[in-house]
Amino acid sequence: MKEINYTKIAKQLKVMADPKRLKIINLLSNGEMCASEILKAFRVSQPTLSHDMKALVDGKFVIARREGQKTFYRLNPDTIFDLQAALSEICNENINL
Amino acid sequence: MKEINYTKIAKQLKVMADPKRLKIINLLSNGEMCASEILKAFRVSQPTLSHDMKALVDGKFVIARREGQKTFYRLNPDTIFDLQAALSEICNENINL
DNA sequence: TATAAATATAGAAATATTTCTATATATTGG
DNA sequence: CCAATATATAGAAATATTTCTATATTTATA
DSSP, rough: OOOOOHHHHHHHHHHOOOOOHHHHHHTTTOEEEEEHHHHHHHOOOOHHHHHHHHHHHHHTSEEEEETTTTEEEEOHHHHHHHHHHHHHHHTTTTOOO | OOOHHHHHHHHHHHHEEEHHHHHHHHHHOOOEHHHHHHHHHSOOOOHHHHHHHHHHHHHHEEEEEEEETTTEEEEEEHHHHHHHHHHHHHGGGGGGO
């Protein structure tokens, strides 16, 4: 019987629960991008995007890498994979009986 | 090339992004329960749980069924399955090139 | 070193969410 | 029909989130 950390999973879901952040994840699924490139895909201010990127990094969805003036972001594929596994576990408790 | 409905996915994630609601989903994964049974698993008021159940029903995670005085809830397994598929799609756009 | 470019942080306003108390509705049994 | 039980709704207070403007920090280059 595994212990499910609902609080942790909920926090990560909360980070993803935004159309803009989902689209950022999708953009990064095609490869690394810097902040100013990502910004072009949205109609929000630069600080707003910076805030979203911080949330994605803090939630371990995205890894940041500084190169000169630019910050490059790439996906951390493990996180969504683990999250999906956790959701499966939550929905299929009976399997472990 | 599929169209991804980020807004819809974000709304569903927002419904799930709460420890209590995740635990409710987990409880229901073991079978149907009525509201008063679910309530015993938490330290919240009855209206709070009612509000959460409504969110889960509106988000199609849970199906409600009235039987006499009681409302029984059960999982709608398709929804989380579809949501997981959508997340996979978001994270693996390159696969469709 | 001064300036420009890229990004981050601070702080505030607007909006959304959570969760309560009070009350309403629906159903059953006497 | 009345009372009890189960659940839902209304409305408000507390809290959290979103997103802006203004400003600070970091880095490269003239």
